Amino acid sequence: MKHNVYLYILVMFAVVYAIRVLPLTLVRKPIRSRFLRSFLFYVPYVTLAVMTFPAIVEATQSPLAGIAALVVGIVLAWCGAGLFPVAVVCCGVVFVLELFLV
Numbered sequence: 001m002k003h004n005v006y007l008y009i010l011v012m013f014a015v016v017y018a019i020r021v022l023p024l025t026l027v028r029k030p031i032r033s034r035f036l037r038s039f040l041f042y043v044p045y046v047t048l049a050v051m052t053f054p055a056i057v058e059a060t061q062s063p064l065a066g067i068a069a070l071v072v073g074i075v076l077a078w079c080g081a082g083l084f085p086v087a088v089v090c091c092g093v094v095f096v097l098e099l100f101l102v
Contacts, residue, residue, distance in 0.1 A: 053070070056069065057070065060094050060098060061098050062098055064097065065093070065101065066094065068094075068097055069090040069091075069094045070090075072089060072090060072093050073089070073090045076089055
């Protein structure tokens with residue numbers, strides 16, 4: 001069993017190392033492609049969204065409350081509200097909906 005754990009750690013190390021080192025060694029010139037530059041610009045936002053949105057829906061007792069809070073949060077953020085007011089209102093939406101739905 002221990003042998004497999006060390007093998008898994010070695011494979012994870014190799015994958016992470018390759019992901020971080022290969023771009024540094026292979027790409028020496030500035031990236032001029034508009035498509036590739038815009039793709040790389042949005043990668044952190046997409047990664048954050050992929051990790052956050054399922055957690056928003058699944059963190060509540062009722063997925064409906066999570067979806068409603070997500071929609072309210074998007075609307076408030078679109079209207080220019082800051083992070084703290086959006087978080088407070090979303091928490092309130094979840095609290096009220098779970099109070100009446102459960």
